[in-house]
Amino acid sequence: MSTEHVLDRRPPGRTRARVRAGANKVPEVTVYFWIIKVLTTGMGETASDFLAHLLGPIPAVGIGALAFVAALVLQFAVRRYVAAVYWTAIVMVSVFGTMAADVLHVGLGVPYTLSTPAFLLALVAVFALWYASERTLSIHSIRTRRREAFYWAAVLVTFALGTAAGDLTATIGLGYLGSAVLFAVAIAVPALAHRAGTLGPVAAFWTAYVITRPLGASIADWMALPHTRGGLAWGLGPVTLSWTVAILGFVGYLAASRRDTEPAQPAQPAGTAG
Numbered sequence: 001m002s003t004e005h006v007l008d009r010r011p012p013g014r015t016r017a018r019v020r021a022g023a024n025k026v027p028e029v030t031v032y033f034w035i036i037k038v039l040t041t042g043m044g045e046t047a048s049d050f051l052a053h054l055l056g057p058i059p060a061v062g063i064g065a066l067a068f069v070a071a072l073v074l075q076f077a078v079r080r081y082v083a084a085v086y087w088t089a090i091v092m093v094s095v096f097g098t099m100a101a102d103v104l105h106v107g108l109g110v111p112y113t114l115s116t117p118a119f120l121l122a123l124v125a126v127f128a129l130w131y132a133s134e135r136t137l138s139i140h141s142i143r144t145r146r147r148e149a150f151y152w153a154a155v156l157v158t159f160a161l162g163t164a165a166g167d168l169t170a171t172i173g174l175g176y177l178g179s180a181v182l183f184a185v186a187i188a189v190p191a192l193a194h195r196a197g198t199l200g201p202v203a204a205f206w207t208a209y210v211i212t213r214p215l216g217a218s219i220a221d222w223m224a225l226p227h228t229r230g231g232l233a234w235g236l237g238p239v240t241l242s243w244t245v246a247i248l249g250f251v252g253y254l255a256a257s258r259r260d261t262e263p264a265q266p267a268q269p270a271g272t273a274g
Helices: 033-053 057-077 083-107 114-135 145-186 188-196 201-224 236-257
Strands: none
Touching: 033 057, 033 114, 033 145, 033 201, 033 236, 057 083, 057 145, 057 188, 083 114, 083 145, 083 236, 114 145, 114 188, 145 188, 145 201, 188 236
């Protein structure tokens, strides 16, 4: 899935915007992308719980929301993909997306059997609106503010959906380790289907993207939570810190090597970008 592309069918007359060379706002999909994505999901899960225990749910959600908004404002402000800025935004989406799912379940009493399909429908709605507007869901064409807005809306909902789905499987008998194994197997399915030619690159990418959330969260919960809940009892704080250090290491490497930056391309009409 590292070469995920799709033809952008948006008619040239729909926009007069020009695409700057190298202006795509998201990284190239490499093995590092998937490693960091899984790390951010786990870190967001334990960081959310750690902050809720340390500060209380309401202050934690308030701080998480402010940090989430600040990270997205910075991401929209930069003119190109910047590894540190982009992955900071992903981390904050992970933390806040976890909080959103937890507020529904813990605060409002909405069962995971309802919140999971609700978030799935919300994601379908985001994709439908995105495609109706842009005629593409490709992450290789995030070169306008509108496409970037659709992209981050989809990312936020995938994190909330993945959180609810992961907690659902953990609470119906699989436990956190069992859930991690389940989603580790599940994430291979879209990759294999794409290689076999039975699933398109865009559908394969977004399917795997959704599954990374419950995969990373299940692993982190298994490491952090007490033995009475089926975990290793390493603690929320230590797991959050160790996963954060790992994220910083990978992002620092990518920032220095630029291995996830697309090659510069000549400027072209946005309607022909893909």
